[in-house]
Amino acid sequence: MGTIEIERGMVKYITSDGEIYYVKQHFPPSIPPVTERTSQKLLVPERFFSYGPIEKIVSLLGLGRCNVVTVKLAHEMHLTFEEFEMLQEMVGPEFYFSRAAYQYTPDTLPHKDPETAMGYQIVLDILVRNWDDGDRNMYMVSGIPVWFDFGASLDPRCQNVYRFLLKLQDAAEAGRVSSIELYFKNYSRQREKILEAAIEVFESITQSEIRTIVQVSEDEFSGFFADYLVNNISQISEDVDIIRGAFLSQKTADKGRIFYEPILKQTFWRQIK
Numbered sequence: 001m002g003t004i005e006i007e008r009g010m011v012k013y014i015t016s017d018g019e020i021y022y023v024k025q026h027f028p029p030s031i032p033p034v035t036e037r038t039s040q041k042l043l044v045p046e047r048f049f050s051y052g053p054i055e056k057i058v059s060l061l062g063l064g065r066c067n068v069v070t071v072k073l074a075h076e077m078h079l080t081f082e083e084f085e086m087l088q089e090m091v092g093p094e095f096y097f098s099r100a101a102y103q104y105t106p107d108t109l110p111h112k113d114p115e116t117a118m119g120y121q122i123v124l125d126i127l128v129r130n131w132d133d134g135d136r137n138m139y140m141v142s143g144i145p146v147w148f149d150f151g152a153s154l155d156p157r158c159q160n161v162y163r164f165l166l167k168l169q170d171a172a173e174a175g176r177v178s179s180i181e182l183y184f185k186n187y188s189r190q191r192e193k194i195l196e197a198a199i200e201v202f203e204s205i206t207q208s209e210i211r212t213i214v215q216v217s218e219d220e221f222s223g224f225f226a227d228y229l230v231n232n233i234s235q236i237s238e239d240v241d242i243i244r245g246a247f248l249s250q251k252t253a254d255k256g257r258i259f260y261e262p263i264l265k266q267t268f269w270r271q272i273k
């Protein structure tokens with residue numbers, strides 16, 4: 001039996017062992033999956049919004065590789081019937097759990113050096129197309145960043161890396177500057193080396209690990225997410241190159257001013273033509 005608290009509009013669940021989780025509403029996609037009779041292909045919704053399995057997939061991919069929080073689906077929490085009902089009343093009919101980032105300590109995190117932590121995180125975020133990884137979704141533990149809220153990831157539309165770049169740009173214009181952009185802002189030989197090492201780590205993820213991660217997180221669109229990830233892992237090195245190229249050419253062209261719209265748009269339109 002745990003306790004339920006509200007803090008600044010967010011519902012928190014504290015387990016009997018003292019683990020704090022933020023409880024987030026799970027929204028099943030509004031467009032139901034349809035099987036096309038002819039091709040037997042599963043049509044995926046245009047986008048997902050606050051979808052528990054997506055956060056769980058990203059958290060499991062980052063486990064041991066990045067400073068990311070643990071995500072649990074409702075059935076993993078051993079809630080009592082009363083707790084379940086109370087959370088339904090407070091959060092919504094379906095929900096999932098995100099472990100409080102401030103409960104991590106340097107010895108429980110894979111990376112203690114902030115620059116290394118950020119380098120590994122941006123490779124994960126490029127892999128899963130998470131554009132919402134800026135300071136609003138990051139917590140500093142003794143000067144070390146820990147990331148939470150992976151809900152923006154795995155958007156079907158962002159699988160195209162140029163669309164993902166445009167999304168990063170739109171988000172920055174709306175005041176949500178990504179860690180990806182910040183990493184390339186002060187790019188150095190040291191940062192380059194960190195990225196090379198991180199890319200190797202993510203490239204070595206096997207298809208069987210992907211299958212397992214997707215299966216424990218998601219049932220409805222598991223095939224879609226597995227393909228998305230396998231494909232992105234196979235091209236992670238090129239994708240990092242493309243994104244680095246876009247941010248660095250912007251930097252040189254504008255002597256440090258944040259103004260990369262023309263470069264991104266031109267590259268994007270050239271590619272999709």
Ligand SMILES: Nc1ncnc2c1ncn2[C@@H]1O[C@H](COP(=O)(O)OP(=O)(O)OP(=O)(O)O)[C@@H](O)[C@H]1O
Nearest residue numbers: 010022024069098099100101102136137139148149
């Ligand atoms: N795992 C977590 N660790 C620490 N704080 C959290 C965690 N999950 C949520 N929060 C807190 O709750 C706020 C809202 O949660 P979340 O980021 O998941 O929702 P959001 O709708 O994306 O909000 P925001 O626009 O602030 O990013 C966060 O800004 C943070 O203060």
Ligand SMILES: [Mg+2]
Nearest residue numbers: 136137148149
């Ligand atoms: Mg958030």
